[in-house]
Amino acid sequence: MFQMLRDRVAIVTGAARGIGLEITRLLLAHGARVALVDIHSGPLGQTAALLGEAAADFPVDVADAGAVSQLVQDVVDRFGCVEILINNAAINPITPWDEICPEEWERVFAVNVRGPYLLMRAVAPAMQRQGWGRIINIASIAGKQGGPNSGIHYCASKAALMDMTRYLARQVGRDGITVNSVAPGIVDTDMTASWPLVVKAAWNERNPIPRLAQPLDIARAVLFLASDLAEYITGETLDVNGGALMD
Numbered sequence: 001m002f003q004m005l006r007d008r009v010a011i012v013t014g015a016a017r018g019i020g021l022e023i024t025r026l027l028l029a030h031g032a033r034v035a036l037v038d039i040h041s042g043p044l045g046q047t048a049a050l051l052g053e054a055a056a057d058f059p060v061d062v063a064d065a066g067a068v069s070q071l072v073q074d075v076v077d078r079f080g081c082v083e084i085l086i087n088n089a090a091i092n093p094i095t096p097w098d099e100i101c102p103e104e105w106e107r108v109f110a111v112n113v114r115g116p117y118l119l120m121r122a123v124a125p126a127m128q129r130q131g132w133g134r135i136i137n138i139a140s141i142a143g144k145q146g147g148p149n150s151g152i153h154y155c156a157s158k159a160a161l162m163d164m165t166r167y168l169a170r171q172v173g174r175d176g177i178t179v180n181s182v183a184p185g186i187v188d189t190d191m192t193a194s195w196p197l198v199v200k201a202a203w204n205e206r207n208p209i210p211r212l213a214q215p216l217d218i219a220r221a222v223l224f225l226a227s228d229l230a231e232y233i234t235g236e237t238l239d240v241n242g243g244a245l246m247d
Helices: 018-029 041-051 065-079 102-130 152-175 197-206 215-226
Strands: 009-013 033-038 055-059 084-087 133-138 177-184 237-240
Touching: 009 018, 009 065, 009 102, 018 033, 018 041, 018 084, 018 215, 033 041, 033 065, 041 055, 055 065, 065 102, 084 102, 084 215, 102 133, 102 152, 102 177, 133 152, 133 215, 152 177, 177 215, 215 237
Parallel strands: 009 033, 009 084, 033 055, 084 133, 133 177, 177 237
Antiparallel strands: none
C-alpha cells in the first residue's frame, strides 16, 4: 500500500477509542509514527501496546498547560520531531442548557477549546522551524447548526474551534503549516451510543447518505488533510456528514 505519511510524526488526542483511535490506526497504516494522547491512561496504554513500536502512549489532560508543554517535549525526545497535530479530544455532556453549572461549562471549554489552543501553541514553533506542519481540529456539525442533540456548551466550543482554525491558518501559512478542521455529523461511537434510536433513525431518514458516520469516515478526511494532497488547503472546515449540511 502506498504510504502517504511515511516517517511523519503525529500527535492524536482522544486516541484511546472512537474517532481518535481510528485516526491513529489509519495514520499508522500510512507510515506515520503516532503519539497517542488521552486522559484515560489504562485504555490508552492497552491500545498503544497493540499498535506496535510506531505508537507510544502519553496519558495527558490536554487542558493542563504544563502537561501539554511536557508532552510535546516528550514526543520530540521519543520520535525526533512533531509534524502533525490532530486535536480530537472532546467532551459533550448532554445537560439542558438552563441547568448547566459554571463548572461544567468551564470544563467543556477547557477540554474542547483551551486544550487545542495549548497544543497548537506548543507545536507551532517546532513546525515553523522545520518549515512543514499539519494541524487538524475535529470540530462538529453542532458548531455550525447548534445541534439539538448536543449541549449548548459543546456547540459553542466547536464553533470556537473552527474560528481558531481560520485564525491560526492566517498566522502560520507562510511557515509551511496548514490548519484545517473536520466537522462530522453524528458518528457511531461511544459518545452517541446512548442517544435515542429515534434520533438516529430521523438522521438516517433525512440524510442524502442514509447512515451514521463511522469513525473511519472521519479518519479518511483527516488523512487527506494531513497529506501532501492537501498542501494548498488551509483555514477550511471539511464537512463529513453524509450531506446533512451543505455549505
